[in-house]
Amino acid sequence: MATLEIKNLSRLFGNTCAVDDLSLTIGDGELVCLLGPSGSGKSTVLRMIGGFEEPTAGAILIDGQDVTRVPPERRPTGMVFQSHALWTHMNVFANVAFGLKLRRLPKDEIRRRVNGSLATVGLEGYGERKTSQLSGGQQQRVALARSLVLEPKILLLDEPFASLDQHLRERLREEVREIQRRVGITMIFVTHGQDEALAIADRIAVMRDGRLEQLSRPDRLYRQPQTEFVAGFVGQMNLLQGAIRSNVMSVAGIDLPVALADGPATLALRPEDIALEKRGDDGGADVMRVTDFGTHLSIEVRTRCRQRLKIMAPPGTGWSAGMRATLSARKFSVYRDGKLCFMPQPCDVRPAAAA
Amino acid sequence: MSMPALRRAGPASLGLSRLRANGAGITIAALLSLFILTPLVNVAIWAFTEIWRYPAVIPQKFGFRFWGDVLSRGDVHLAMTTSLSLAAIVTALSALICLPASYAFARMDFPGRNLFFMSFLTVYAFPKFGLYITIATIFLGLGLIGNFWGVVLIQLVSTLMFMVWIPVSAFQNVDRRQEEAARDAGASPLRVFWSITLPQVLPAISAAVLLTFVNTFYETEVAWLIGAPEVRTVPLLMVRFINSELVVQYGAVLSLLLWVPSFVLLMLVRRFLGAQALGRALGA
Structure with a gap:
């Protein structure tokens, strides 16, 4: 249970900047996901918090104490690796007990705490197994138990479930969330899967090219992406290049009132924020493809300017390929130079001039 | 049907x-x-x-x-002692030099690392006997011909291959994440080496030690080139038996005697490593 403060952290590998001037504060008992595509520097940040990489610049504080130059064995952090990194020459019990033995605890207490920790991850009675006799999910549970048993102030998880199948991954992340709530530990979870981040995080830090793009609650990340990158990375988004002239953004056959100076801009529309209306004449957009997912229809349209958009429509609305439609946006945001610069209050924004 | x-x-x-x-x-x-x-x-x-x-x-x-005959011969005793101490000294020295070196090769980066590493192979790229002749001429000047330590020195050269290459690949095969996980659990770098790295490379290192010992023990040509006639190992003695007094039984008894040290060592190593572990350690 601890707070973590990262101040202007940077890490260079040769000439490439893996982490660039990153600042971040994580509260007590919070679960924060570092989300980003591969190569965005999220694992490097985690490894620097754990003490496995030395920062080129900046500072890391845990509970107000500077640990930037403290070696991993003396940091109050615990790490769960993607490859689980269990010690293959020891059995499950010895793996979990290793850290406690180093702390010279009495034998009874080691046994009690190891068994308790194995129970926490649902592996009672597995102590005598070899690590190679366990399934991938069980191995990762042992790795989790091995870290939890030492009661670290901050638990670091580096894409722990990336190598597991979808089903198992979902179950394990629910369990991790459950354990986190029960133990009340501060957790930092690195992942490149947005579903995973949206499902378990209190807050999500989206990273790109070593920089922090946005740090917010999952719902706000989805509804108010602060940068064009986040808008495109989290959830489905139609990003359309266009221009603003006389306070009107005109793109994809939709004209929207935007109180901004003239110039190029990017319009971002969620598929569920676009409304379709059937029409018979030549205008509007062509419906190219319709996929029925049961809960909703996913419709792909092509506008007159040959831009493709994904639209989500309620089921049973009778859309099919070859139909024509008029588009209108219920909600949108406008980005300029990659940054959010216009977002009207969510309301039904009708096209300024229905063509 | x-x-x-x-x-x-x-x-x-x-x-x-x-x-x-x-x-x-x-x-x-x-x-x-x-x-x-x-x-x-x-x-x-x-x-x-x-x-x-x-x-x-x-x-x-x-x-x-003939067992009685062979075992009571003074030159057999002497040759056995010479061979065993030669093999033991060479193996010990080789381990002392090569094991830290192989860790450095596997884990550290220093200028000329690859060149230096490859140089161990070049010893085997040339016809070995030619190389030894050259070394022998140098040894002649240094008074190391017919000298026990001269033989030790040249045997050491031929062991580098096993004692560097096998442990290097073993050290490289140890998962760095496992070592990091141990640091994370609170182990000092030394403790990590002792508890995590060493147990995983031990099978390969014992294999290297075994190979070195056995190879040195049986080595004939270099021992003859550098050591003859003063330093007489068991294989050299066998050569003399065959050349001078052709009694088949002498050779046969000596063969079985020669077989004993390698058999004992093999059993020792087998006690704590299976074929599987050995294969894994060697990167198979």
Whole structure:
């Protein structure tokens, strides 16, 4: 249970900047996901918090104490690796007990705490197994138990479930969330899967090219992406290049009132924020493809300017390929130079001039 | 053929083909063991033979007379002592030099690392005997010819290959994440080496030590080139037996004696590593 403060952290590998001037504060008992595509520097940040990489610049504080130059064995952090990194020459019990033995605890207490920790991850009675006799999910549970048993102030998880199948991954992340709530530990979870981040995080830090793009609650990340990158990375988004002239953004056959100076801009529309209306004449957009997912229809349209958009429509609305439609946006945001610069209050924004 | 008939025939024909495969396997195994075992068995029989005249298939008289003869000879004792201490000293020195070096090669980066590493291989890229002749001329000037330590020195060169390359690949095969996980659990770098790295490379290192010891023990040509005539190892003694006094039993008894140290070592190593662990450690 601890707070973590990262101040202007940077890490260079040769000439490439893996982490660039990153600042971040994580509260007590919070679960924060570092989300980003591969190569965005999220694992490097985690490894620097754990003490496995030395920062080129900046500072890391845990509970107000500077640990930037403290070696991993003396940091109050615990790490769960993607490859689980269990010690293959020891059995499950010895793996979990290793850290406690180093702390010279009495034998009874080691046994009690190891068994308790194995129970926490649902592996009672597995102590005598070899690590190679366990399934991938069980191995990762042992790795989790091995870290939890030492009661670290901050638990670091580096894409722990990336190598597991979808089903198992979902179950394990629910369990991790459950354990986190029960133990009340501060957790930092690195992942490149947005579903995973949206499902378990209190807050999500989206990273790109070593920089922090946005740090917010999952719902706000989805509804108010602060940068064009986040808008495109989290959830489905139609990003359309266009221009603003006389306070009107005109793109994809939709004209929207935007109180901004003239110039190029990017319009971002969620598929569920676009409304379709059937029409018979030549205008509007062509419906190219319709996929029925049961809960909703996913419709792909092509506008007159040959831009493709994904639209989500309620089921049973009778859309099919070859139909024509008029588009209108219920909600949108406008980005300029990659940054959010216009977002009207969510309301039904009708096209300024229905063509 | 009707369907039920086919179904009945199915497992039977399957069983037949399996039997045939087994037959082939047995034949190959039998031929192989014939080639490998026949000379060994022959030597073993000769060692316990007192009289064996042509055309008898088995010796006319078994006995331990030649064992007594060989074991009571002063030059055999001397050669055994020389060979054993030579192999032990070379192995120990080689381990002392090569194991830290192999860790450095596997884990550290320093200028000229690859060049230096490859240089161990080049020793084997040239005809070895030519290299040894060159070294021998240098040794001649240094007074190391016919000297025990001269032999130690040159044997050391030929052990570098096993003692560097095998442990290097073993150290490289140890998962760095496992070491990091141990640091994370609170272990100092030294403790990590002792508890995590060493147990995982131990099978490969014991294999390297075994190979080094056995190779040094049996090595003949270099020992002869540098050590002769003062330093006399068991293989050199055998050569002399064969050349001067052709008593088959002497050679056979010595062969079996030579076999003892490597067998003992093999058993020792087998105690704490299986073929699987050894294969894994060697990167197979």
